[in-house]
């Protein structure tokens with residue numbers, strides 16, 4: 268049993284608007300001792316995801332909000348350091364929702380084994396984990412694209428968006444990405460083979476969409492909401508489909524966000540708009556994980572990770588995620 272200290276990041280106060288470092292506090296406690304049926308795990312990679320901002324907010328949500336002093340929510344890739352269960356051996360790699368902390372003793376049944384043969388272990392919380400599953404099911408089960416469809420995806424270079432666009436290409440779509448820098452746009456077209464990309468910070472999104480998709484947009488995978496979605500709605504095709512995956516442009520809003528401004532266009536286009544959660548498809552995640560792993564191995568799908576070193580840097584990295592500073596799936600490397 269290792270002696271020493273476990274560090275955890277907690278929510279020190281509830282932000283209104285953009286979170287700042289003062290909203291987070293580091294706490295220390297002894298490394299816990301696993302009981303019968305538990306494993307002691309040590310975090311290797313910590314996933315940082317936009318939904319964590321939602322957990323910092325009080326009020327109705329699909330999940331329980333954090334209280335002041337709670338450890339920040341999150342999933343990690345970890346190594347089993349001590350096992351009091353027949354389910355895992357020391358040295359096994361697992362993923363587990365233990366939040367932003369270095370160590371945890373948890374029931375072995377709630378740790379999920381990570382198969383290193385599927386891909387690099389960090390991808391267990393990235394393209395082979397929650398964001399990859401979100402892209403796969405949001406696209407294939409919610410939007411149901413057909414070959415020849417025009418597919419638009421926002422936050423296109425990110426953990427979810429990059430996978431959406433690439434699976435869209437596999438399915439024969441004309442894919443347009445929307446992202447927040449020329450570098451990110453160039454990456455989606457040159458590296459990921461998207462057909463086109465629009466920098467929403469420097470270009471007129473509605474005009475560019477009209478130019479690139481003269482027959483209208485058949486499928487919109489919405490990661491951001493706000494003015495970008497307004498521009499997409501103006502260019503939807505007849506019988507188009509919109510999957511509401513995320514609304515990151517609204518996550519730091521301190522007043523209730525404004526809804527879509529142009530719903531009347533949906534009458535003309537007979538558009539179907541559907542929200543979804545990745546966990547709606549949990550029973551099928553293993554199938555998707557295996558398929559995405561194969562696509563990576565055969566070189567059909569690429570992925571990019573943005574790895575920040577050091578547990579102490581988690582709040583700053585998370586604050587940056589909400590401003591588009593990450594380029595690819597954001598992870599914190601906590602230990603080797």
Ligand SMILES: NC(=O)c1ccc[n+]([C@@H]2O[C@H](COP(=O)([O-])OP(=O)(O)OC[C@H]3O[C@@H](n4cnc5c(N)ncnc54)[C@H](OP(=O)(O)O)[C@@H]3O)[C@@H](O)[C@H]2O)c1
Nearest residue numbers: 317422425426427446447490512513514515516544545591
């Ligand atoms: N429904 C579900 O089950 C589910 C599951 C996972 C994720 N999600 C949602 O999917 C979306 C993408 O998540 P991710 O993990 O892939 O994150 P990500 O794209 O890797 O990172 C977030 C990106 O959002 C963009 N962004 C930030 N502020 C923005 C703003 N005001 N307007 C437009 N874009 C903004 C930034 O990219 P740019 O530089 O391009 O602006 C930033 O890099 C999020 O909304 C998340 O909440 C939903």
